Amino acid sequence: MTQENTTSSNGVQLRGALTFFRSGLTQINAQRLSLNNTKRIVKYVVHEGDVSAQSKLALLDTPVGYLSFLLYYARFANQIILLINCDDDKEQANGVYPKLLNDLLWGTCNLIQFYWWSFKVSSAAGYKGLQLEVCAQVIDLVIMMANHHKDYDAHLQEMAKASPETQKLLLNEWDFKRKNFIRAFIHASVIVSALAFIAFAGLAIPTTPVFFTVGIVSGLLKNLMQLQKEITVINLLKEAKADDAAIQKQERVVSYQQSNTPYQLMFNHVLLPVSFYLLVTTAILVAIPLVSVTFLLSEWLKPRVNEIATEIAEEQIIDSDVPAGSALTP
Numbered sequence: 001m002t003q004e005n006t007t008s009s010n011g012v013q014l015r016g017a018l019t020f021f022r023s024g025l026t027q028i029n030a031q032r033l034s035l036n037n038t039k040r041i042v043k044y045v046v047h048e049g050d051v052s053a054q055s056k057l058a059l060l061d062t063p064v065g066y067l068s069f070l071l072y073y074a075r076f077a078n079q080i081i082l083l084i085n086c087d088d089d090k091e092q093a094n095g096v097y098p099k100l101l102n103d104l105l106w107g108t109c110n111l112i113q114f115y116w117w118s119f120k121v122s123s124a125a126g127y128k129g130l131q132l133e134v135c136a137q138v139i140d141l142v143i144m145m146a147n148h149h150k151d152y153d154a155h156l157q158e159m160a161k162a163s164p165e166t167q168k169l170l171l172n173e174w175d176f177k178r179k180n181f182i183r184a185f186i187h188a189s190v191i192v193s194a195l196a197f198i199a200f201a202g203l204a205i206p207t208t209p210v211f212f213t214v215g216i217v218s219g220l221l222k223n224l225m226q227l228q229k230e231i232t233v234i235n236l237l238k239e240a241k242a243d244d245a246a247i248q249k250q251e252r253v254v255s256y257q258q259s260n261t262p263y264q265l266m267f268n269h270v271l272l273p274v275s276f277y278l279l280v281t282t283a284i285l286v287a288i289p290l291v292s293v294t295f296l297l298s299e300w301l302k303p304r305v306n307e308i309a310t311e312i313a314e315e316q317i318i319d320s321d322v323p324a325g326s327a328l329t330p
Helices: 003-043 052-057 061-083 090-115 123-161 163-203 207-239 243-256 262-283 284-319
Strands: none
Touching: 003 052, 003 061, 003 207, 052 061, 052 262, 061 090, 061 163, 090 123, 163 207, 207 262
């Protein structure tokens, strides 16, 4: 093997390792956000006079606060190294820039909020921190719209080269992306609006129940849209008389998604907050058995929730047809 081939192989391996590392950091950050949301829900429910519970919740502030910016800066460093090793691949480099901006934006925003612009410092500093967060959220919305426009341009280019059968699949994929963009944009806009009313108008809006409700509704809508997309793919494959193996593979994708997403939503928004609430509001000798019972209950519910969701998905696969004259007709 020549030195040039060896260098190229090492570059591919490095990019693969960096991508894997970023994926791991993203998963950790998702767990941090989930923990932060759970802490917010429990703090809202716990009475302010419950000093013991409030002090237990406060123990998480420092480690979660450090993670809030360290994880973003670690991903930022990861992306810088990946950008350096793109080997003049403009398409890959262009995909790195938005991620760099996102990580730098939120890493800096969370760092400032943690050290300086926090309600723990003063009320005025806390409102400045909220205003900074609103500005960062607005930038996120702008980036979201720009990415959606970029995806649309790529979709049009793919449509121009595709066969009529492939065009139907591409239209179905784009229909899902469009609806999912609207869902995510509304979700983010509600959060930005609520924070903006507090940060700039000083209104006392109960953000926790608002965020909780919007999160559940948004998660369910995404799951339903994903299910609709995959079922349409199955119908299109049947319509095109595709190979049975391809159809069965797509049906397994639907079953897998429906056997995981509903339970995950229930776990994140119900079982986890309940368990966390028990840990901070009851004595440890009482909390441990109660939390154990809660998790045993969750494990008992998991296969039943998954079974019901899978049966519903399979019924829809059998009963559904591609509507005539729908958006899937090119």
